[in-house]
Amino acid sequence: MKFLKNFMVGVSALALTAGAAQAEISDGVVKIGVLTDMSGTYSDVAGPGTVTAAEMAIEDFGGTVAGAPIEVVSADHQNKADVAANKAREWGDTQQVDAFAELVTTSVAMAVFEVAKQQNKVVLVSGAASSPLTNDACIPSGLHWTYNTRALAVGTGSAIVKEGGDSWYFLTADYAFGESLQRDVTTVVEAGGGKVLGASKHPFPASDFSSFVLQAQASGAKIIGLANAGGDTINAIKAANEFGIVSAGQKIAGLLVFLSDVHALGLETAQGLLMTASFYWDLNDETRAWSQRFYERTGKMPTGVQAGVYSSVTHYLKAIEATGTDDTDTVVAKMREMPVNDFFAQNGVLRSDGRMVHDMYLAEVKSPAESTGPWDYLKIVRVIPGEEAYGPLSESTCPTK
Template sequence: MNILKKLALGVSATAMIASAAAAEVSDGKVKIGVLTDMSSTYSDLAGNGSVVAAEMAIADFGGTAAGAPIELISADHQNKADIAANKARQWGDSEQVDVFAELVTTSVALAVFEIAKQQNKLALVSGAASSPLTSDACIPTGIHWTYNTRALAVGTGSAVVKEGGDTWYFLTADYAFGESLERDVAAVVEAEGGQVLGSIKHPFPSSDFSSFVLQAQASGAKVVGLANAGADTVNAIKAANEFGLVAAGQSIAALLTFITDIHALGLDTAQGIQLTTGFYWDLNDETRAWSQRFNEKTGTMPTMVQAGVYSSVMHYLKAVEAAGTDDTDAVLAKMREMPVDDFFAKGGEVRSDGRMVHDMYLARVKAPAESTGPWDYYDIVRTIPGEEAFGPLSESNCPTK
């Protein structure tokens, strides 16, 4: 056998091994579709930063999984469920997408769940908040990663009641997420001995909250709970300050607040707000190192949603590698079997109802004088153990758990 022949044999053998590995992976590639809000209310807390986080996960993983290249595509769903559903269907049907990631806004997550269920694809939810995603509305292949409304209720809701805020009035975004958040917080408030005096549902999105703030003032409740998110929360807090709600002795509980909201408000206005978060960049060396890398690419610090996208995509890729295939059921089994251990979560567990259980944090926004640098916004008041935050599996109504 001459040298040329040997070389040719070697090359073809290598090619065969590679194709054998890739044969386990559908279409010869692992394809991740990030579906997020790139242009509307939630684009700062998810948006392009989510795509960057997913890219970082792929790069850190080495660009291939189970011997096949990893590909990423992304699209803007504009917070509209119909756009999200159409895009997801198209990705699944004709673009060989194996997994949908991010999915901010509950209505979007619910719509994509329907498609993922039909097509038997994985859906990794990071941005959407509603706890029914792993209860009544769960699907076998849906995983809810970063936080949910129950965890927010347990964190912020009970902390505020314990400090004496025992009468509540809600300003609630008028869609599935707002209702879910109000319901979960009201349950915690009542369980702790507090009382809900009333609530008002405002259109989503709203720019003027003065009228709603006035009604909250008239209610006489000690605490005004904001069951909304993003720009709505920011504008509601501004209106509450302007109309002297806080000065008159009522307090605000911003039930879902992201670090980008605090950044937008400024510490002068935001100081003292208590909030529950699944991630803060300044927790430890690991979170600081990752967040610094993120910051170099985006110019902002990551929200919990963006960090959660990295973590969920990374865990998915590890599961593909371990399973040696991108087959949905095999990968899902591995994702449940392996603990989630990264900068985002330590000893996290993907439960059979789709909930990723990990520790959450109760934080308080610093006063301007306490902040030592850009994005130094939170004092972590308490770590909420995963089980307490998300509740036991027995609490979930998910039929396939």
């Protein structure tokens, strides 16, 4: 009898927990909304490749988490904050989207943070770079995965100052990201004993950089820092080459350069450029294997932003699996508790300010002679430890940390 009673209690307890776990996944589905620039300046850096990365993450997870199916939806935010916010609101209100992912362009990420705060949704930022996302502008469920402007400044900025590049002139994209990058690099340059002689803010996006490049030349600075990204960086580097800036002795520092930019510039133009990378396909067997699969689907090697989407979505799903719920607070707490370990990050730590701290890489673009095959573009100069790249948590000005 006793046995039977125990058995019955056990069965009903099991049934209860199973039922509870099922009910814990809201609406019976885990839905991830990838909001990205599908067709504009940043569509090679992020774009359709990030949707592929999210899909790969879901497939590799088996398509279900805690018994519920996983779905991905995507939309083009056109680098416009209002478009992104409206889409996110619609997804959250009517389509049961649980997490917003990617969000290249800082203004977009900040607008979606507002929506996510009201709806209490998880935000997995990969493409946006501004460090304020985990400082003044932070929200408790906003997680900044791939990199930020501080890490870029510490990587490229300090390496250049150490090499004697102690006077700077910035060409800055005229929006939140450009300003954030310029500010963070300025801090590093000044801390290293260098000085900033001036800056030109250019419209975003801009196609002709010749006049900005000439202003930078007239400043006499040793280093022309490009506080911009994507197509803007490409065009600025081309203009600098064309106007003989580099041959006259000034150096170009691309502060945010992606693999897709190097590919577009060609090694002949890009060789020797220092860049801070969150990821490179040719680091080890794991990165090569994943990147090869990505390449087979897209015809391009992944950028850090794309790899970061895979990593963040996977970690999010792991936390749901571990807790059996998609409740935002519970899942985010679990994500913080678990180290991030995949091909993208080793022992990555998700801090309370939302920053995912992982190692970064200072890389140099190879010369055409050094490159042995397609996409063989970078050599790693130095691994930048996560703590150095992102600074200690005590430095973060996030009020909810």
